[in-house]
Amino acid sequence: MKPFAFARPADVAEAVRTVAADPAAVFLAGGTNLVDHLKLGVATPDVVVDVRRLTSREIADTADGGLRMGAAVTNSELAADRRVRERYPVLAQALLAGASGQLRNAATTGGNPLQRTRCVYFSDVTTPCNKREPGSGCSAIGGYTRYHAVLGVPPTPPGPTAPDTCIATHPSDMAVALAALDAQVQVLGPHGERTIPFVELHRLPDGDPSRDTVLEHGDLITAIDLPALPLAVNSQYRKVRDRASYAFALVSVAAALEVADGVVRDVRIALGGVAHKPWRATAAEEALRGAPATEESYRAAAAAELAGAVPQPGIDDGNAFKIPLVGRTLIAVLRDLTPSEA
Numbered sequence: 001m002k003p004f005a006f007a008r009p010a011d012v013a014e015a016v017r018t019v020a021a022d023p024a025a026v027f028l029a030g031g032t033n034l035v036d037h038l039k040l041g042v043a044t045p046d047v048v049v050d051v052r053r054l055t056s057r058e059i060a061d062t063a064d065g066g067l068r069m070g071a072a073v074t075n076s077e078l079a080a081d082r083r084v085r086e087r088y089p090v091l092a093q094a095l096l097a098g099a100s101g102q103l104r105n106a107a108t109t110g111g112n113p114l115q116r117t118r119c120v121y122f123s124d125v126t127t128p129c130n131k132r133e134p135g136s137g138c139s140a141i142g143g144y145t146r147y148h149a150v151l152g153v154p155p156t157p158p159g160p161t162a163p164d165t166c167i168a169t170h171p172s173d174m175a176v177a178l179a180a181l182d183a184q185v186q187v188l189g190p191h192g193e194r195t196i197p198f199v200e201l202h203r204l205p206d207g208d209p210s211r212d213t214v215l216e217h218g219d220l221i222t223a224i225d226l227p228a229l230p231l232a233v234n235s236q237y238r239k240v241r242d243r244a245s246y247a248f249a250l251v252s253v254a255a256a257l258e259v260a261d262g263v264v265r266d267v268r269i270a271l272g273g274v275a276h277k278p279w280r281a282t283a284a285e286e287a288l289r290g291a292p293a294t295e296e297s298y299r300a301a302a303a304a305e306l307a308g309a310v311p312q313p314g315i316d317d318g319n320a321f322k323i324p325l326v327g328r329t330l331i332a333v334l335r336d337l338t339p340s341e342a
């Protein structure tokens with residue numbers, strides 16, 4: 001492991017100034033992902049800036065009826081909060097579907113969405129990887145692709161040596177729920193405070209796979225806000241994985257559904273395990289609003305969302321299985337959320 005300096009600033013402003021002043025400085029929150037990367041040589045900072053005790057650890061009601069979740073709130077605390085469980089069950093379920101109890105006790109609200117891909121080549125410093133080392137190539141093209149993307153991928157992905165190729169997926173369960181819930185991210189950066197819609201926080205590779213998010217160097221997430229969203233009372237997170245616990249999603253679905261008189265009045269859907277970012281399923285949502293709350297509508301919505309899906313071949317038989325799997329999972333979740341009288 002490369003030696004680094006460790007800094008404990010007095011407040012968030014000093015923390016932001018410290019990181020912004022050094023291109024090789026990083027923030028440390030729960031450390032559940034960064035510490036692994038320090039040991040593996042995936043992350044090689046000069047300075048690690050500890051913000052664990054600087055941001056809020058409170059979950060507060062907001063004036064509009066939503067919740068503000070401080071960046072230092074742990075995943076365990078958030079999943080156990082009665083307001084989250086009752087008003088946003090999809091978020092509590094997503095949190096509990098992630099990692100292990102020990103990890104959830106350390107992982108934070110601000111850190112979880114910033115965890116990095118679990119593409120096996122990304123964490124193996126002996127292999128080419130455009131995300132870890134820009135321009136080195138993409139070992140996943142023609143390699144192991146079981147956990148890789150099928151949405152947001154060009155119809156013919158560039159070859160393994162193209163500098164902008166990356167077919168990795170984002171690993172966070174929590175982020176899929178936040179994408180569905182219209183969350184807003186509060187950021188303090190070198191140029192002040194700003195708010196970023198959660199669905200715009202993460203990015204597709206778009207020529208630079210090394211950047212997972214739109215955050216600039218020195219930007220610190222201080223809180224994440226949930227709006228008042230009455231339909232979220234009827235919401236669900238379902239994760240399909242290779243084993244029952246402590247595994248990343250092959251595919252996942254976060255959805256909230258409002259049905260009245262047998263018609264879909266409103267809906268929110270996001271998909272996980274299928275793209276470089278948590279995937280807000282806007283095509284499926286548009287297909288569903290105003291449609292009968294029936295199996296036929298749900299099938300049509302899944303087909304609309306997955307029309308542009310691109311399977312990846314691979315030495316492990318590829319990931320074409322993900323496309324029907326995420327479609328079936330979405331249909332099953334919508335069916336579960338449909339009131340019995342609809």
Ligand code: SF4
Pocket residue numbers: 117119120121122128129130131132137138139140141165166167168209
């Ligand atoms: Fe690296 Fe992305 Fe290719 Fe994985 S898919 S090897 S993270 S460039």
